[in-house]
Amino acid sequence: MLLVEAKAGAAATIASPATDFDRHARAIKDLVLKAYQQCRRFFDYLASADEVTVFKRVDGRYVPTGQLRCAQYRVLIPIGLTVESFSPVSTMCKELPEVVPLLGVHPFLCLSIDDLFVLNRFLPTLGELAHYFEVRQVLAGMKGVRLFDEIDHLGAYITKNRFDQDIEEQRVKEKPTLVVWDGMSKPVDDYFSQPDWEKEPIPQQECPTELRGLLAALDRTRLPGWLAAESHLRNYGEKGRLDLATALGTLRASLAQHPHRYLSIAGEETLFVWLQGTTKPMDLDAVRDKARAAMLATQSTCMMAIAVVASPTDGYLSARRIDVVLPRERTAENHHIFDDAESMRTRISRIEGTGGNKPSAAPRPGRNEPCWCGSGTKFKKCHGRQP
Numbered sequence: 001m002l003l004v005e006a007k008a009g010a011a012a013t014i015a016s017p018a019t020d021f022d023r024h025a026r027a028i029k030d031l032v033l034k035a036y037q038q039c040r041r042f043f044d045y046l047a048s049a050d051e052v053t054v055f056k057r058v059d060g061r062y063v064p065t066g067q068l069r070c071a072q073y074r075v076l077i078p079i080g081l082t083v084e085s086f087s088p089v090s091t092m093c094k095e096l097p098e099v100v101p102l103l104g105v106h107p108f109l110c111l112s113i114d115d116l117f118v119l120n121r122f123l124p125t126l127g128e129l130a131h132y133f134e135v136r137q138v139l140a141g142m143k144g145v146r147l148f149d150e151i152d153h154l155g156a157y158i159t160k161n162r163f164d165q166d167i168e169e170q171r172v173k174e175k176p177t178l179v180v181w182d183g184m185s186k187p188v189d190d191y192f193s194q195p196d197w198e199k200e201p202i203p204q205q206e207c208p209t210e211l212r213g214l215l216a217a218l219d220r221t222r223l224p225g226w227l228a229a230e231s232h233l234r235n236y237g238e239k240g241r242l243d244l245a246t247a248l249g250t251l252r253a254s255l256a257q258h259p260h261r262y263l264s265i266a267g268e269e270t271l272f273v274w275l276q277g278t279t280k281p282m283d284l285d286a287v288r289d290k291a292r293a294a295m296l297a298t299q300s301t302c303m304m305a306i307a308v309v310a311s312p313t314d315g316y317l318s319a320r321r322i323d324v325v326l327p328r329e330r331t332a333e334n335h336h337i338f339d340d341a342e343s344m345r346t347r348i349s350r351i352e353g354t355g356g357n358k359p360s361a362a363p364r365p366g367r368n369e370p371c372w373c374g375s376g377t378k379f380k381k382c383h384g385r386q387p
Contacts, residue, residue, distance in 0.1 A: 035080030
């Protein structure tokens with residue numbers, strides 16, 4: 001959920017900071033805090049019951065227009081949107097003692113319309129923008145961490161992706177009282193400094209073509225949970241993305257010989273991807289059973305499971321997230337899942353997640369052992385073949 005409270009800050013432009021800084025600062029503070037308070041009131045209302053009613057104004061009267069449940073939202077991001085740009089004050093508003101995370105866990109962002117124009121150009125898909133806001137919100141909750149303005153945050157995101165984790169690692173290791181990142185806006189500044197910048201390619205994060213294809217399929221399909229799936233995939237570091245893309249490309253190519261393939265990647269949240277060819281319809285029950293087995297094999301308590309229809313020649317046609325519940329105990333009905341999990345334990349791939357610095361560990365099966373991809377073929381005849 002993105003909750004946006006828009007405010008016009010004309011009062012802040014009446015007094016120039018050069019001639020009356022105190023009045024200018026008070027006006028900006030008032031602008032930010034009014035938007036923050038309105039966001040807080042709505043979040044408090046949203047959390048006041050399991051389900052609350054929202055209204056719209058029609059002919060001077062408030063008419064019920066729907067129901068909202070706080071529990072149904074994975075991410076809640078309150079945003080104060082200003083007409084005027086007040087950099088760097090907008091990014092520093094988190095230092096105000098009155099600005100604390102809403103409901104204790106949802107930091108508040110302050111943006112200007114000018115910022116949105118730039119974000120829209122550099123992050124053209126909803127999945128990219130939503131992931132940026134997730135990362136950006138983490139920074140909004142870090143007091144004592146300074147990036148000059150929104151463009152610095154955007155540049156850091158383009159360059160480092162989960163730069164919030166780099167900063168948090170720095171805070172934990174060095175325990176500074178103040179962290180300042182300077183010059184992170186360079187990729188954005190360099191782009192706009194070109195004479196024909198509108199015709200130039202827009203700086204983007206490194207993302208292999210194979211992974212971009214899967215992200216595009218999620219964006220086209222847009223079934224419930226697709227943004228959560230995009231967020232999980234975008235959290236991988238540069239090496240993790242490359243490893244994942246390589247595995248996906250190999251499996252997709254093999255759909256010419258197999259009706260379906262899958263991979264499972266262990267991590268804080270296990271990733272499970274099922275690739276289904278176009279010759280047979282997808283059996284979602286079978287997909288869920290295989291994903292449950294992967295959860296048991298990796299001893300995971302949470303999983304991101306994605307079911308994909310793909311073609312060796314036409315790429316990724318559709319993709320959707322599927323809900324997977326971990327079986328708690330073995331029964332007559334699910335014993336096949338537990339048996340499958342046992343055979344999968346030696347075939348689990350480990351790919352670097354979000355950090356970007358730690359080496360990945362990918363256990364290699366023996367030549368005559370079953371391939372890790374689940375094809376049932378010996379490793380030497382499947383992914384272990386020499387190029």
